[in-house]
Amino acid sequence: MTSRGAFRENSVNGAKYMTAPNIAAVHAFMARPSGADGGGAAPARSLAYLEPVCGALGIAFEDLVFSEQVHGSAVLLVDEQTDAEHSAGQPGGIDALITAARGRALAVFTADCVPILLYDPPSGAVGAVHAGWRGTAADIAGAAAAAMVREFGCAPGDMRAAVGPCISRCCFETDGDVADAMASLFPGGGAERSGVVRRAGDKFRVDLKAANAALLERAGLGRANIAVSDECTRCLSDKYWSHRASPGGHGLQAAIIAPAPPRRHTA
Ligand SMILES: [Zn+2]
Numbered sequence: 001m002t003s004r005g006a007f008r009e010n011s012v013n014g015a016k017y018m019t020a021p022n023i024a025a026v027h028a029f030m031a032r033p034s035g036a037d038g039g040g041a042a043p044a045r046s047l048a049y050l051e052p053v054c055g056a057l058g059i060a061f062e063d064l065v066f067s068e069q070v071h072g073s074a075v076l077l078v079d080e081q082t083d084a085e086h087s088a089g090q091p092g093g094i095d096a097l098i099t100a101a102r103g104r105a106l107a108v109f110t111a112d113c114v115p116i117l118l119y120d121p122p123s124g125a126v127g128a129v130h131a132g133w134r135g136t137a138a139d140i141a142g143a144a145a146a147a148m149v150r151e152f153g154c155a156p157g158d159m160r161a162a163v164g165p166c167i168s169r170c171c172f173e174t175d176g177d178v179a180d181a182m183a184s185l186f187p188g189g190g191a192e193r194s195g196v197v198r199r200a201g202d203k204f205r206v207d208l209k210a211a212n213a214a215l216l217e218r219a220g221l222g223r224a225n226i227a228v229s230d231e232c233t234r235c236l237s238d239k240y241w242s243h244r245a246s247p248g249g250h251g252l253q254a255a256i257i258a259p260a261p262p263r264r265h266t267a
Contacts, residue, residue, distance in 0.1 A: 007162075007229050012056040016239065020162030020227045025119045025126050025260035026057045026105075029164035029229070030253045032241045044109045044252035059105045059258050067108045068094045069130045073138035075147040078104050095135050096144040100125035100152050105258035111241035112167035112233050114208050115255035116141050116216075119161075120154040124260040131212055133174070137181035141212045145219040156220025161213075161227070164255055165240055168232035169198070169207035172244075179204035182211055190214075 006021040007029070017028035030053055033042055042048040047061055054061055065078045070093030076082075078099035097106040098118070106128035108115055114136065118127035127144045129135075145161070148154045179199075183191040191197040196211045197204055213226050237245035241253050 006227055007164075007231070010056075013052045015052040017053050018165060018229065018231070020117065020164070020229075022160045022225060022227045023117055023119045023162050023257070024121060024160075025124065025257055026059060027117050027119075027126075027162075027255075027257035028053050028057060029115060029117075029162075029255045031239050032251060032253050042251075044254055045107075050107070050254060050256070054105075054256070057256075057258070059256065063103055063105050063258075064107050064256065065097060065099070065104060067097055067106075067128070067130055069109065070095065071132050071134040071138075073135065073140045073143050075127075075140075075144050077147065077151055078106060080104065095131070095140050096127060096129040096147075098125065098127040098144060098148050098151060100259050102259055105256055107254050107256045109252035109254055110164075110166060110233075111250050111252050112172075112243040114166040114212055115164040116144075116212060117162045117164065117255055117257045118144060118148060118159060119257070119260070120148060120152065120159045121260075121263045122158055123152045123154055123264075124262045125152040125154060126257045126259050128255060128257050131208070133178050133181065133206065133208060136208055136211050136215070137185060139185065139215050142215045142219040145216060145221065149220075157222055159221050160225045161216045161221055163209050163212055163226065163228045165229045165231035165233050165236070166208060167234050167242065167244060168209060169195075169205050170232055171234035172206050172208060173200065174204050174206050176204065178206050182206055185211065186214065
C-alpha cells in the first residue's frame with residue numbers, strides 16, 4: 001500500500017482503489033480497470049469491474065444501488081425496498097444517494113467529475129455524491145448532507161466527507177460560464193478568495209475540490225472532517241478515466257460505500 005496525500009492506495013487482484021483516512025465505513029474510490037483501453041473496458045456498472053473490489057470489501061454486488069446521473073441536485077433515500085435492479089431508477093435522475101440500511105451499498109460513477117462520500121459515525125449512515133461543475137453549482141454535496149440530517153438525524157458536526165480523485169485545478173480550464181457559476185455560489189468574491197476560481201489569461205481555472213469542500217463546510221461539516229484527495233484524474237489518466245484526457249472514449253470509475261454499525265456510545 002502506498003499513500004497519496006492522506007488517502008491510501010489499495011490493490012486487490014490488480015484492481016486499485018483509494019480509501020479516505022476519515023471514513024470508517026466500508027468504501028472505495030476505484031481506479032479504472034487495469035490494462036483497459038477506451039474500447040475494451042468493462043462497463044463501470046458491471047460485475048466484472050465491481051466484483052473484485054466489492055469482494056475484498058465484503059459488499060455483495062446485488063446490494064449495490066447505482067446513481068442515475070444527470071448533473072442535477074436530487075438526492076435519493078435508499079432503503080431495503082429500493083429496487084433490486086441495481087439502479088435508483090428515478091425518472092428525473094439521481095446524482096446523490098443516502099442510506100442507513102444495512103444490506104445496501106451505494107455507487108456513483110465519474111471520469112473527471114467529483115465523487116464525494118459521506119459518513120456519519122453515530123448513526124452509521126452514508127452518502128455517495130456525483131458532482132460535476134453543474135452539480136457543484138447546484139450544491140448537490142450540501143443537499144446530500146442536508147438530506148442525511150433530515151432523514152437520519154445526523155448532526156453536521158459529526159459527519160465526515162471525503163472528496164475523491166477528480167479533475168483538479170491544474171487541469172480544469174474553463175470559460176466564463178463555469179467561473180460565473182462558481183462565483184454565484186460564493187457571493188462577494190468568495191470564489192477567488194477561497195481559491196475556487198483563478199483567472200488564467202482569458203480562461204479560468206476552477207477548483208471543484210475546493211468548491212465542494214467549501215459547500216460541505218457551509219452545510220455544517222467541520223473543515224477537519226473533510227478529507228480531499230490530492231489526485232487529479234487528468235494528470236493520472238493511466239490510473240483513472242478522464243473525460244478531458246480522452247474525450248472520445250473513456251469509461252467511468254466507481255466510488256462505493258456501505259453503511260456501518262452505529263457508534264452512538266463512542267466519543
Ligand atoms: Zn491535473
